[in-house]
Amino acid sequence: MAALPPGSIVGILGGGQLGRMLALAAARLGLKCHIYAPEADSPAFQVTPFRTLAAYEDRTALEGFAGAVDVITYEFENVPCEAVEFLEGLKPVRPGSTALRVAQDRLLEKQMARKLGAATAQFAAVDTFGDLEKAASEIGLPAVLKTRRFGYDGKGQITIRAAAAAERSYEPFRNKPSILEGFVEFRMEVSVVAARGLDGSFVAFDVVENEHRNHILNRSLVPAGISPSAEFEAIEIAKKILADLDYVGVLAVEYFVTGTAGREKLLVNEIAPRVHNSGHWTMDACVVSQFEQHIRAVAGWPLGDPYRHSDVVMTNLLGDDAEAWAALAAEPGAAIHLYGKAEARRGRKMGHVNRLSPRQA
Numbered sequence: 367m368a369a370l371p372p373g374s375i376v377g378i379l380g381g382g383q384l385g386r387m388l389a390l391a392a393a394r395l396g397l398k399c400h401i402y403a404p405e406a407d408s409p410a411f412q413v414t415p416f417r418t419l420a421a422y423e424d425r426t427a428l429e430g431f432a433g434a435v436d437v438i439t440y441e442f443e444n445v446p447c448e449a450v451e452f453l454e455g456l457k458p459v460r461p462g463s464t465a466l467r468v469a470q471d472r473l474l475e476k477q478m479a480r481k482l483g484a485a486t487a488q489f490a491a492v493d494t495f496g497d498l499e500k501a502a503s504e505i506g507l508p509a510v511l512k513t514r515r516f517g518y519d520g521k522g523q524i525t526i527r528a529a530a531a532a533e534r535s536y537e538p539f540r541n542k543p544s545i546l547e548g549f550v551e552f553r554m555e556v557s558v559v560a561a562r563g564l565d566g567s568f569v570a571f572d573v574v575e576n577e578h579r580n581h582i583l584n585r586s587l588v589p590a591g592i593s594p595s596a597e598f599e600a601i602e603i604a605k606k607i608l609a610d611l612d613y614v615g616v617l618a619v620e621y622f623v624t625g626t627a628g629r630e631k632l633l634v635n636e637i638a639p640r641v642h643n644s645g646h647w648t649m650d651a652c653v654v655s656q657f658e659q660h661i662r663a664v665a666g667w668p669l670g671d672p673y674r675h676s677d678v679v680m681t682n683l684l685g686d687d688a689e690a691w692a693a694l695a696a697e698p699g700a701a702i703h704l705y706g707k708a709e710a711r712r713g714r715k716m717g718h719v720n721r722l723s724p725r726q727a
């Protein structure tokens with residue numbers, strides 16, 4: 367299929383900051399975005415007049431949305447698969463429901479990584495307390511119990527350190543399909559943000575080192591402090607995942623890094639079938655950002671140059687952090703991005719700042 371020309375309309379399911387930044391990137395290319403979201407105060411609604419405010423279960427609204435756009439994408443992975451499958455019968459959806467189904471389920475995600483020859487933490491499916499006892503004795507403690515679905519930023523997971531605590535820890539997980547993972551004593555967490563075009567072409571941004579605080583991403587540093595061979599391997603794994611899913615768009619793969627410098631071992635932790643918080647640095651440090659890259663891919667355009675011209679540290683502005691906007695705006699070498707959210711709840715992602723410095727290597 368030919369590339370969608372400027373003036374075409376990209377439909378985005380989800381109205382958070384990722385949808386907002388996708389719409390801004392699309393506008394720069396002369397493309398329009400239509401946001402579909404169930405929350406009236408969605409940050410993405412502020413940047414485009416084309417919108418549908420409706421639930422993901424509303425088939426009439428979904429049909430109207432499909433009729434109003436040229437291609438459809440999504441900005442978060444908890445969009446119901448059923449909605450995406452329904453839309454696939456009406457308009458091209460990129461990436462489609464296959465990637466969504468895998469990424470929504472931590473068990474399928476890890477099984478896919480293993481199938482492609484990538485390492486992961488040890489894991490076992492947990493559907494009953496008996497499964498948990500068996501998995502804990504096989505994997506050993508400490509271990510991390512996570513719901514297979516709907517977990518993010520540390521929600522839906524608990525670290526079990528002693529067998530005596532297992533029963534109480536299991537309580538909130540009862541009747542929720544879950545997974546037990548071996549606790550990884552990682553040296554570092556890294557991620558790869560990569561894109562695959564409609565023609566199967568592949569590009570990756572440089573590997574990112576991620577620091578979390580209270581399970582929420584705090585800072586992303588580029589370049590990451592890992593060896594060139596580990597960088598290469600991280601990108602190769604991402605390439606295999608994108609090809610296996612016949613993916614179109616941007617996807618992020620998160621890894622735990624163990625081992626020593628120069629002899630790192632990478633374990634796939636999670637994949638996100640969308641633009642990702644650990645790719646926000648690309649907005650100011652690369653020729654083409656992750657948001658533009660995603661829009662290019664879903665619109666069938668050639669992928670852009672992911673070249674990084676600067677070293678960069680991205681810091682999330684969570685909750686009250688964004689109150690320092692005036693000082694951040696005055697800081698040399700810093701690019702501030704605010705998401706237009708009215709209420710600064712604790713831990714809420716309100717914006718981010720990219721601090722640039724000349725590229726060293």
Ligand code: AMP
Nearest residue numbers: 487510519520547548549550578581636
């Ligand atoms: P996740 O939602 O799986 O990305 O987990 C959120 C964060 O919890 C990760 O970025 C890690 O810092 C930590 N974490 C998750 N799983 C494990 C694990 N198996 N071992 C050690 N730390 C983990």
